[in-house]
Amino acid sequence: MMTENSHTPSPAERLKACSGVDVQLCYQCGKCTAGCAMAPEMDLPPSFLVRLLQTGSPAAYRRVLESRSIWLCVGCEQCIGRCPKEVDIPRLIDCLRSEAQKEGCVSPEASDIIKFHKSFLGSVKRNGRLGELDLVVEYKLRTLHLFQDVDVAPGMLAKGKLPLIPERIKGKREIDEIFKKSNA
Amino acid sequence: MKETGFYPGCSLQATSREYNESVRALARHLSLPLREIEDWNCCGATAAHSMNHELALALPARVLALAEAQGMEEIVVPCAACYGRLATTHHTLVTDETLRQKTCDTIGMEYSGKLKILNAVQWIEQYVEPLLANAVTHPINRKMACYYGCLLVRPHKVLQFDRVEDPQSMDRLCALCGSEPVDWAFKTECCGAGLSISRTQSVGRLSGAILSDAAERGAEAIIVACPMCHSNLDMRRPAANRSLGQKLDIPVLFITQLIGLALGIPRKELGLDRHFVPVPQW
Numbered sequence: 001m002m003t004e005n006s007h008t009p010s011p012a013e014r015l016k017a018c019s020g021v022d023v024q025l026c027y028q029c030g031k032c033t034a035g036c037a038m039a040p041e042m043d044l045p046p047s048f049l050v051r052l053l054q055t056g057s058p059a060a061y062r063r064v065l066e067s068r069s070i071w072l073c074v075g076c077e078q079c080i081g082r083c084p085k086e087v088d089i090p091r092l093i094d095c096l097r098s099e100a101q102k103e104g105c106v107s108p109e110a111s112d113i114i115k116f117h118k119s120f121l122g123s124v125k126r127n128g129r130l131g132e133l134d135l136v137v138e139y140k141l142r143t144l145h146l147f148q149d150v151d152v153a154p155g156m157l158a159k160g161k162l163p164l165i166p167e168r169i170k171g172k173r174e175i176d177e178i179f180k181k182s183n184a
Numbered sequence: 185m186k187e188t189g190f191y192p193g194c195s196l197q198a199t200s201r202e203y204n205e206s207v208r209a210l211a212r213h214l215s216l217p218l219r220e221i222e223d224w225n226c227c228g229a230t231a232a233h234s235m236n237h238e239l240a241l242a243l244p245a246r247v248l249a250l251a252e253a254q255g256m257e258e259i260v261v262p263c264a265a266c267y268g269r270l271a272t273t274h275h276t277l278v279t280d281e282t283l284r285q286k287t288c289d290t291i292g293m294e295y296s297g298k299l300k301i302l303n304a305v306q307w308i309e310q311y312v313e314p315l316l317a318n319a320v321t322h323p324i325n326r327k328m329a330c331y332y333g334c335l336l337v338r339p340h341k342v343l344q345f346d347r348v349e350d351p352q353s354m355d356r357l358c359a360l361c362g363s364e365p366v367d368w369a370f371k372t373e374c375c376g377a378g379l380s381i382s383r384t385q386s387v388g389r390l391s392g393a394i395l396s397d398a399a400e401r402g403a404e405a406i407i408v409a410c411p412m413c414h415s416n417l418d419m420r421r422p423a424a425n426r427s428l429g430q431k432l433d434i435p436v437l438f439i440t441q442l443i444g445l446a447l448g449i450p451r452k453e454l455g456l457d458r459h460f461v462p463v464p465q466w
């Protein structure tokens with residue numbers, strides 16, 4: 001018999017431990033998908049994503065990790081708000097995103113979204129606050145979408161909405177510490 | 185009068201300056217004391233939430249702990265996205281002792297959890313609304329579509345604010361400003377939130393649907409309480425109009441700007457000239 005220590009948790013067990021969500025509660029009513037604003041652009045609509053997880057099959061799990069859905073979800077919480085079984089899909093998706101990164105199987109179609117998040121956090125790490133210009137410059141360098149939004153930038157400048165120098169907080173060292181301790 | 189702590193958050197320093205300006209203008213006009221949390225940091229927004237769970241708790245936790253350490257009992261968080269992050273973090277920290285200890289260790293500060301967190305509408309209901317009946321000097325007799333978006337009302341279990349599917353608080357405030365709130369279908373639909381830069385076409389599609397329903401119901405403006413909703417409906421108007429194949433010019437105002445107008449506060453003080461879609465003289 002295996003001792004408790006030698007038991008490697010299955011992906012399904014890991015997901016449950018991370019999210020606290022029991023996917024077996026779902027009875028496939030489809031309300032989550034019906035209400036999800038991003039579902040029309042997803043490869044796996046939320047209810048289907050949950051169904052795949054229910055099967056417990058490694059191939060199905062892999063398919064979820066590789067999906068673009070987990071990156072398109074904006075965390076609007078509409079699905080769980082309407083789910084009769086209160087299946088917390090956004091929480092599941094949070095855990096799936098970090099698994100996908102750990103497993104190195106992030107959907108190539110999510111690459112701009114991830115680069116945006118990284119650029120955002122880069123700016124917060126440098127300053128403690130978000131510098132919008134700082135963010136946009138890093139994002140453009142990461143994605144090479146150099147000419148994106150050149151049409152709105154002048155308007156933002158003219159309306160005083162694009163400060164050129166990011167605000168930097170005094171507790172920068174505390175922020176460094178927070179990033180370090182969070183492995184970010 | 186009791187002093188309220190104030191967390192502007194990053195958007196209110198830049199893309200949504202007019203929200204900051206109009207909150208402060210209301211407070212000034214009605215002598216409501218606001219004190220900005222000193223040395224506040226970014227709440228991490230969707231980026232931290234999407235990428236790193238620990239960071240997503242620690243960044244807002246530092247803000248909450250600072251407010252407590254600076255002697256605040258309650259804070260107002262006008263940005264609905266920041267409000268969502270701060271309120272959810274507060275909820276996690278007061279309901280999960282292990283995570284509270286771990287997070288306090290990460291930020292190197294204590295958080296008791298006694299702080300009260302208000303969104304803009306709650307702050308208005310508590311402090312502005314009781315004064316409105318006497319203070320409205322310029323009733324805005326127009327039809328308005330109140331757009332609540334996601335983060336003001338969801339997750340309802342945590343936020344416990346208004347009705348989750350058909351909220352009414354901003355509609356009521358509009359009526360007090362002399363406007364007629366319209367009944368419409370997109371009050372709490374998502375505008376695409378943080379995808380503004382990384383997936384502008386999605387924001388165009390979703391914002392387009394919201395704008396078009398508001399316009400079809402005869403609304404003359406959309407009223408919001410969230411900088412992301414505002415910039416997606418206002419600054420991203422070209423993308424929305426492209427997605428609709430129409431040219432909608434319905435303006436989008438922050439609830440604080442509408443109330444400010446009704447109180448007779450000059451447009452400039454409310455930052456009304458900072459919008460991309462012009463706001464007519466009412």
Ligand code: SF4
Binds near residue numbers: 027032033
């Ligand atoms: S709404 Fe809930 S029960 Fe219905 S399909 Fe979605 S997750 Fe399953």
Ligand code: SF4
Binds near residue numbers: 035036073075079
């Ligand atoms: S939280 Fe994500 S999956 Fe749920 S409705 Fe919103 S976008 Fe869709």
